Amino acid sequence: MARMLRKLREDYRHVISIILAGGAGKRLFPLTGDRSKPAVPLGGKYRLIDIPISNSINSGLNRMFVLTQYNSASLNRHIALGYRFDEFSKGFIEVLAAEQTMQNRDWFQGTADAVRQHLHRFTGRNDDYQLILAGDQLYRMNYQKLVESHWQRNADVTVCVIPRSEDQASALGLLKLDNNGRIVQFREKPTGDALREMRTDTAAQGLNPRQATERPYMASMGIYLFRRSVLVDLLSDPSTIDFGHQVIPMAIERYNSYGHLFDGYWEDLGTVGAFFKANIDLTSSAPHFDFYDMSAPVYTHGRFLPPSRIERCSIRDSVIAEGSLLQGASIANSIVGIRSVIGEDVVLDQALVMGADYYEDDEDKAYDWQMGIPNVGIGKGSVVRKAIVDKNAHIGKNVRIRRERILHS
Numbered sequence: 590m591a592r593m594l595r596k597l598r599e600d601y602r603h604v605i606s607i608i609l610a611g612g613a614g615k616r617l618f619p620l621t622g623d624r625s626k627p628a629v630p631l632g633g634k635y636r637l638i639d640i641p642i643s644n645s646i647n648s649g650l651n652r653m654f655v656l657t658q659y660n661s662a663s664l665n666r667h668i669a670l671g672y673r674f675d676e677f678s679k680g681f682i683e684v685l686a687a688e689q690t691m692q693n694r695d696w697f698q699g700t701a702d703a704v705r706q707h708l709h710r711f712t713g714r715n716d717d718y719q720l721i722l723a724g725d726q727l728y729r730m731n732y733q734k735l736v737e738s739h740w741q742r743n744a745d746v747t748v749c750v751i752p753r754s755e756d757q758a759s760a761l762g763l764l765k766l767d768n769n770g771r772i773v774q775f776r777e778k779p780t781g782d783a784l785r786e787m788r789t790d791t792a793a794q795g796l797n798p799r800q801a802t803e804r805p806y807m808a809s810m811g812i813y814l815f816r817r818s819v820l821v822d823l824l825s826d827p828s829t830i831d832f833g834h835q836v837i838p839m840a841i842e843r844y845n846s847y848g849h850l851f852d853g854y855w856e857d858l859g860t861v862g863a864f865f866k867a868n869i870d871l872t873s874s875a876p877h878f879d880f881y882d883m884s885a886p887v888y889t890h891g892r893f894l895p896p897s898r899i900e901r902c903s904i905r906d907s908v909i910a911e912g913s914l915l916q917g918a919s920i921a922n923s924i925v926g927i928r929s930v931i932g933e934d935v936v937l938d939q940a941l942v943m944g945a946d947y948y949e950d951d952e953d954k955a956y957d958w959q960m961g962i963p964n965v966g967i968g969k970g971s972v973v974r975k976a977i978v979d980k981n982a983h984i985g986k987n988v989r990i991r992r993e994r995i996l997h998s
Contacts, residue, residue, distance in 0.1 A: 602652070602679070603717045604736055604814075606645040609700050610638060610724035611658030611687060616860045617725075620979065625657060627724030628664035629864070630943045630980060632871050632880055633910035633926045636667055637858060639889045641722040642682065647885040648732035650720065651680030654711055656703045658687040671890035685710065699830030701823075708824060719820050721813040721832065727867050727878055728810075728855040729885055735814055738849045745819040745844035748772065748837060749812035749851050752791045752804035759784050761808035762833055764848055768793040772846040775809075775838050794850045807848055809833065810855060819844055854878055865977060868941045872906050872922045894927060907937075910944060926980070930966030940973040943980045957983070 614626030621629065627638035638655070645653055651674060657664055665684050674680035685707045704721065711719065718739070720732060730749075739747040750764055758779075765774040766789045776787055784806075792801035813832060815823075819840070829835045840846050854877040858864045870876050880887055894912030901917045909915070910927040917933040925931065926944025945965050949957070957964050963985035967973065971984055974991035978984065 601649050601733065601736065604650050604652070604720055604732075605711050605717055606641070606650050606653040606720045606722055606732075607704060607711065608638070608641045608653060608655045608722045608724050609703060610655050610664060611661075611703055612725070613659045614725070614859070617858075617864060620861065620864070620977070621660065623660060624663045625660045626859070627655075628660070628667060629725075629858075630926060631727070631858075632868060633908050633924045633944070634892075635880075635887060635889045636664075637727075638664060638667065638724050639671075639887055640727055641724060642668075642672060643885070643887045644728075644730050644732060645720075645722070646888060648730075650732055651678060653680075653682045654707070655682060655684045655724070656687075656707065657684055658703070661686060667890055671888065700832045701836050702827075702830040704820075704832075705824040705827075705829075708821065717817045719815045719817065721811075721815070723811045723857075725858050726811070726855065727858055728851075728853060729878065729882070730812075730851060730853070731885070735812070735849050738847070739814050742770070742847050743845065744814075744847045745816050746837075746840040746846040747814040747849050748846065749810040750807040750848040751810050751851050751855050752794075752796060752800070753806045753808045754804050755784070755806065758787070758806035758808060761806075763787040764807045764809055765789050766794060766807055766848045770794060770847045770849075772841050772848055775841055777834060791850075794848070796850075796852065800852075807850075809837070810851060811857075813837070814849075861977075865941060868924055869922060869939055872908055872924060874906070892927065897925075913944070930964070932967060932969040932971070932986075934970045935967050936972040936974075937967075938972075938974040940976055940978065942967070942973070942978045943982075945981050947981075 610625060610627040612626050614621035617626055629637050631637050655668060668682055668684055672682045735749060748764060760778060762777045763779060764772050765787050767773055768790060776783060779787055788805045789807045791805055792798055823836050823840055856863060856867050858867055897909050897911055897913040899915045902915050903919045905921045907920045908924045910925060912927050913925055913929040915931045918931045918935040920937045923937040923940040925942050928945040928948060929942050949965050954964050963983045965981055965983055967984045968986040970986050971988040976990045976992055
């Protein structure tokens with residue numbers, strides 16, 4: 590009987606992915622002016638939300654909730670059109686928006702509050718585990734390794750951590766681990782002596798001696814796995830509204846809390862600088878994140894678009910999404926998104942062009958002409974350097990858009 594209970598408890602079908610997608614994304618403004626942060630386009634054809642959803646699917650975790658609040662219409666539409674499971678798999682993606690009830694008249698006050706307000710919807714089984722994910726990060730992870738680590742240690746809480754050097758560490762929330770991987774301390778963006786006190790023997794966590802010397806700090810990735818009863822207890826106080834600042838420090842004091850080492854590429858895309866840098870990196874010959882890795886593909890809304898048509902163009906180290914029309918352009922180290930229309934003699938250099946949601950027909954173009962605005966796309970002779978062109982932008986002829994230096998994250 591004991592073995593049967595253990596097998597039931599350690600079942601991936603009992604792990605629920607909860608994706609936090611409700612933030613206003615102020616640091617990504619103006620890209621978040623009319624859309625939520627996880628709905629921001631990525632890599633020419635994807636959206637940020639596709640990353641945690643795809644990681645969950647590839648990890649065999651197909652029970653997902655997405656918590657939304659700000660500017661969520663386009664995100665809701667993207668999820669509804671892009672992700673459907675067959676009825677035999679028992680998988681689902683359910684969008685849970687902030688709502689007012691008889692018990693609570695407030696909107697989400699923070700990440701932990703968002704989970705608490707919907708806690709009754711995904712904590713029905715005593716043997717369930719809740720995997721908390723962010724909707725604005727770029728990485729590829731097999732969550733099964735995290736879950737296995739959690740089970741092997743009989744942990745109550747597991748936090749994904751990534752090793753960082755001293756010059757990177759002060760900008761992050763740091764966790765100090767003992768040699769067994771147990772979390773003994775948490776500090777948010779420490780500096781000076783407080784920073785150096787957070788050094789961890791990262792060799793004991795799996796790094797080789799050289800790597801451990803270079804990266805002696807463990808930063809929280811904002812990815813958490815909770816035992817159901819523990820999460821319920823930690824969220825019982827209504828004043829607890831944030832995971833990073835409140836829930837995790839409290840969990841370290843009360844419960845068996847461990848760090849799970851992840852030593853791959855991971856980038857928080859919460860700022861315009863980090864977002865731009867990560868996208869342009871996709872155009873290099875050896876990008877840090879590889880969308881072409883079919884062992885763990887990134888899924889998205891499937892569109893029935895024609896192949897891109899390229900006429901008399903010079904293109905170097907760039908990504909061209911489907912459905913685009915390029916005529917006589919010079920493109921280097923740039924991403925051209927879906928349905929992009931690029932005119933004659935256009936120069937794109939380190940440009941992120943997000944494309945369009947639609948093709949303009951003759952009626953649309955006539956309306957543009959009457960209103961004195963260019964057609965959707967980039968007009969003849971225009972130059973875009975080190976800049977982001979949002980979706981459905983109207984850029985006329987001989988326009989110059991450039992930035993002399995890359996934004997810092």
